[in-house]
Amino acid sequence: MKNQKKEVYNFQSEVEKLLQLMIHSLYSNKEIFLRELISNASDAIDKLRFLSISSPELYENNSDMKIQISVNKAQKTLIISDTGIGMTRNDTIENLGTIAKSGTKSFLQSLENKKNTLIGEFGVGFYSSFIVSKKVTVRTRFAGTKSDKGILWESSGSGKYTIETITKKNKGTEITLFLKEQEEEFLEIWRIKNIVSKYSDHITVPVQIQNYDEKNKTYIWEQINKAKALWILNKSEITDDKYKKFYKYLTHDQNNPLTWSHNHVEGSQEYISLLYIPKKAAWDIWNRDNKHGLKLYVKRVYIMDNSQAFLPNYLRFVRGLIDSNDLPLNISREILQDNSITKNLKKALTKRTLNILEKLAQSDNEKYQIFWNQFGLILKEGPAEDSENLNKVTNLLRFTSIKNNQPEQTLSLKKYISDLQPQQDKIYYITADSYTAAKNSPHLELFKKNNIDVLLLSDRIDEWMMNYVTEFEGKKFQSISKEDMSLNQLTHIKKVKNNDISEDMLNFLKKAKKTLGNKIKDIRFTQRLTETPCIVLSDSNEMTTQMAKLFSAAGQTVPELKYIFEINPNHILIKKICLINDDKQFNEWIKLLLDQALLSEKGSLENPHKFISRMNKLLLK
Template identity: 40%
Template sequence: MPTETFEFQVEARQLLQLMIHSVYSNKDVFLRELVSNASDALDKLRLAALRDDTLDADVSDLHIELETDQDARTLTVRDNGIGMSYDEVGRLIGTIANSGTAAFLRELREAQDGAGTEGLIGQFGVGFYSGFMVADEVTLLTRRAGERQGTRWTSRGEGTYTLEKVDDAPQGTSVTLHLKPADPDNQLHDYTSVWKIKEIVKRYSDFITWPIRLVGQNGQNGEKGDDGEASAPETLNSMKALWARSREEVSEEEYHELYKHIGHDWREPLETIQLQAEGTFEYQALLFVPSHAPHDLFNQNFRRGLQLYVKRVFIMDDCEELLPPYLRFVKGVVDAQDLSLNVSREILQQDRHIRMMQRRLTKKVLSSVKSMMTDDAERYATFWREFGAVVKEGLITDPDNRDALLAVTSFATTHGDDGTVTLKQYVERMPDGQDDIYYITGESRESIDNSPHMEAFRERGIEVLLLTDPVDEVWVDAVGEFEGKALRSIAKGEIDLGAREDEQSEGEREKQAEDYAGLLGWMREQLSEDVKEVRLSTRLTVSPACLVADSSDLTPALENMYRAMGQEVPRTRRILELNPDHALVKGLNEAYGEREDRSDLSDTAELLYALAVLAEGGRPKDPARFVRLMADRMERTL
């Protein structure tokens, strides 16, 4: 068969160069990644054979083989799993289809330490390329189960690769690394050494459920027995299912390595959660909460779900039905005893046992977060910083667990620069006479800190929750109240904080309302396209004006969110509130009362409205006109 030469996709070529010239502190991870890929291939073949009894594939002895040749300086990782077709090799090995490729390359370049860079390999699903850290040339030989023809792929990582169809390839995939020249001063990285291979497998892959066998090694001591014959392959891993063993039998390091294998992550998990359910429906679960959010957590195509096993038999990799979407960052394994081995995703969606498992696993994760919150403030702070925004989605979608979710949520507040407060803590320190839990939403802490809506609350020392995640715009309406206290936006509706001793009496306020009645009605007519009401404000102490929404109106941020999702939302006219104690507003009112022809005041009214829009982070509907009006007013002051 003719050999064809192809060029790597641009991103793949860049990635290869980074791998080849990398300065990884721990190059051993390449073997972990190749063994992990081989394990996945074996899982896929067993699953395919369960679902298709006509598949022409040998599943009698599924395993992984490692073979070294000291003379030729090669290391081969071989499996008899699902394999790949010719087209699949070109598509999967020659290009990087991962949508996070750009992010991967950026993070790989920016990572400052070896420990940081090594984990990015698996995290972004490009583990195969890690072989070029230790090899000058890589050869892949593969044949897809059920097919007759195989494929050979070869590359030196220099921009091109060759593809060749072959007739004598065994089922599965073998990756042969033609290792770089030996470094006599650094025997710790001799990957033809038996002890080195054993060490790596024991450290990273001992829990793999398939046997990892070290076959006869050329040029190695001990490759033959006493009778001169080649010794039998040695199984290097224990193949023990960690989730079926007690916590006393398993070290934290073993748990962490399992997490790294499952989660394609290099960092240790934040929390390890083990659950064993007995009774009418038995299952074991071993779950992990990561210590950082994956780069694509909020992408629509984010792969979520737990690994599902049935009686130690792998069924599927991303079983979404085992946890709700707001816990999609949790990784782990669930091993059920009473499900069918050929269970499909469609069946899982209707299975009552699966629903029962989801309820139990969800409660277990939330109770673990609650314990973290109580026992280790620093770990909880890390959890909430990384995953708080996604957990709050459950306040909208999971009313059954809303109380448990509210118990583990926390928020930035005006009564703390860096820390957060729970709703329970907020309620406990509410002063007498305060009936509502006040909050404000916005795009950033800086923008809402400077919001004019905050002025009266800051002056009176009333605590306000500062909500800056997009989901905050939605869940506050879904929840509504906490322990009988209404959740109240300080940017919606009328706010009555009560009068201070140094403030106006009720009679004085009524007189002020009469004095401004004419101006308010006139401005309502002038700005009728943009506002539905103009009124005096009780929430402003410094700014001249602000915009507020009616209690039932959508906020501008929520309107934009719906539009971004393709939903048509009518534009909401809001309420313009004026600060009657501000010199600009006082002057405008005096001018209004003194003049019969008020046409020249229209520009001032328009500017006042535009200033309120700018104060909340918006932009005037006609920026060019706003600039002209401002320039004209500034010129008059000179």
């Protein structure tokens, strides 16, 4: 019995746009609407089970949890019902009228760019109903409320929906799809069974379909899925195909995982973990504020999604679940963070994940490269976050280098160390804004001449990461844009002494030092350059150029950097400037050389107009 007038609402503008995208763009993959609705129903039952731990009255004397599907060919309707938690009036508005996600704009932009894989990649759930339906009704009642507090939600997906209060005897939700003319295949029992078996076989709730029993001439409820938690089975009982299907059910990802690890642990702690490494990054993986994490069960009872307590943030790409026998059933997110059991589990699962990646890197380089291309930037957050596993994380990093001669980061540190030059006891690297800038840096000239490989780092996070990655297998890391006296011995170059330099060159140095004054920390001749007239170096104890850029981009105050200005006395340009007798012209050339070196180092100048003007004037002389 209806007992409140019907109210009309407009969809949130993003929802309306989403509905149109789905209705018109997902026809080829339309069957997954049923997977989405079954998944939502399963979640609703999981939530009821969890809330009933502290409030058993929510069961309303009926703890029979199930999802039921029925068809009415005459009316062309498909009905999916569950005995889960149900929804209140506010729930229906929030869950069915809006997209409750952060970054909605970017979310929709991603959908437009990937129309064909939209649902599989983002799991947009309920809205997928409109791919096959001309109208959808939802009858629902929140567990524990009176029967006259039921809600009827209705929409044709055209921008509006209606809500009215109804009487609903049973808790839970019933969704009725009024199918479009061309979608009658979804009224066939065999078709529904195939879809459920394909996508939802491992849901722990029975999924039943109403079928006609010819023998007894009556309708019966027939269970389609196995309704047994896959993770509690022994590994020997589970095929690779079943692991892959469960991953797709768990994550809504249409791609197979790269690899996985399934473990039953007994001892001081008892738990089961099933961890997957995806093949592709989720659309919101770069937003550290979004919830990423494992699904948590306690003694097979669902507790929560996206629990971030069991893995560090730099492993947020890992998907899967943990089922603990030791945690209390009524644990909350807040208590979870400070729980000693949780901390031990996090430690164990972090090591297990790093072992999965190490094993993948050793056994299948091609697959590991797929992983690195997708998640390498996230893994680079690890050295700063996880000092305990620093060596393990560092071993998993991949780089490019001079000898690698390609932008793709495929080089491991073990491989780099295996190719060290005799007497080389450092791992050399350079950071820059881009791969092109790094590989063409004049700092590399000496290393190329002496066949010493240098790691080329050009991701924004690299400079920050290298503050924590200081050595690997006994070899210290050394930035080649910083002063390093030990390089002289390795490359057999001698420090330039005054008695090795002509009097004209000594005068050059003296005059240049006077011209530049306190703009630089020091000025000196060098033999490290072969093609370039001059460079600037950071002092070994000072902030690097790239680190200064990071601080500046973050709005931090950056102290003025003063560089060591090194000049190549053998370069023809330096020799010609040395012959200039006009002090004013000489000073302009020295300032131009410094700007040139700063431009090469920093990629920009504070006053580019002045630099261009000075260069033009000198070219005209």
